[in-house]
Amino acid sequence: MSVHHHVVVVGGGAAGLTVTARLLRALPGLDIAVIDPASEHYYQPMWTLVGGGVFPRQESRRKEADVIPSGAEWIQDGVESFDPVANLLWTRDGLEVSYDYLVVSPGLQINWDGVVGLRESLGKNGVCSNYSYETVESTWENVRNFRGGTALFTHPTGAVKCGGAPQKICYLAEDHFRRSGIRDRCEVVFASAKDAIFDVARYARTLEKAVARKGIDTRFGLELKEIRGDQKQAVFQRIAGGESVTIDYDMVHVTPPMGPPSFVAASPLANEAGWVDVDKHTLRHTRYGNVFGVGDASSLPTSKTAAAIRKQAPVLVENLLAIIDGEPPLASYDGYTSCPVVTGYDSLVLAEFDYDKNPEETFPFDQSQERFSMMMMKEFALPALYWHGMLKGRA
Secondary structure, three states, X not given: OEEEEXXXXXXXXXXXXXXXXXXXXXXXXXXXXXXXOOOEEEOHHHHHHHHOOOOOHHHHEEEHHHHOOOOOEEEOOOEEXXXXXXXXXXXXXXXXXXXXXXXXXXXXXXXHHXXXXXHHHOOOOOXXXXXXOOOHHHHHHHHHHOOOEEEEXXXXXXXXXXXXXXXXXXXXXXXXXXXXXXXXXXXXXXXXXXXXXXOOHHXXXXXXXXXXXXXXXXXXXXXXXXXXXXXXXXEEEEOOOOOEEEEEOOEEEOOOOEEOOHHHHOOOOEOOOOOEOEOOOOOEEOOOOOEEEOHHHEOOOOOEOHHHHHHHHXXXXXXXXXXXXXXXXXXXXXXXXXXXXXXXXXXXXXXXXXXXXXXXXXOOOOOOOOEHHHHHHHHHHHHHHHHHOHHHOOO
């Protein structure tokens, strides 16, 4: 079977639906299809708070059918391969889809098998992770039942969903241990493959103070390689030198390695690293003029967050509409991203910055400081902005 659509959007997550909604608001009646196999849609930024016991996981979920923008056709299938020269793609079920314009936005792939022993250990032997709907409840189960010992939190090399998220759950857990009266019996260890707590100095200074105040043992330059669940051991490799380092734990929250989806990485659309190869300002593909990429699967050299997508989507839409009208793509994305770094149950640092790591802040106060008001924004304002603003093409 074969079908044709004027615009095809691959991915029904935050990026794909935001772009689709904006295109339909600009061109009502546009022939546009969204390809995504998922039956559920998740507001993933909430999973940090689910893992910290703030919200039940059900709060993060909607039916995919309920969030597909009205006017778009939903092809509930996964993409198998692309032929951008012929303007074709094929789905897993064998459907051939031709298009005039293509937007590729399938998000990140979680590589659970990138750490030996991780998949089979999840949910038992003190092993947990916020990075899926199925596993996120195991984090709160471990945190609230912790009675002392070593609580270990990891951060891998490479791109992850929201670069600050691996440390957020560490701060929440430490806060819970303190409020529960067991902090003096706990060693909290944050083991990161990175060489600093945060990439932007303005916010790193505040986070370093938070780490010191909380008594968190930070160990940088360590890449998690293996979980030995039965022995409650995490085996790391030191980035500089390559030697093996083993840390015994009583609970461990693992941020798994992530990367581009396999069907993207194996396609002609990918760069050498496997990401959709786009111009970092126009979001147009570097080799195929009728193809655009947006969100986590793109080669854009910025943090992979929903906040970044909110700024990328209008640029992509403006440039795609220009191309359709035979005009040059003039809208430019400056790399803006935001990472709301939760530092406790009542505090948050709202980091906002561009490609050059220059702060690009929204509010007229010093956002590098920990604030209760910003935590309230994350808990209540940002989910509403996502469901009723971004996914509707309004924000």
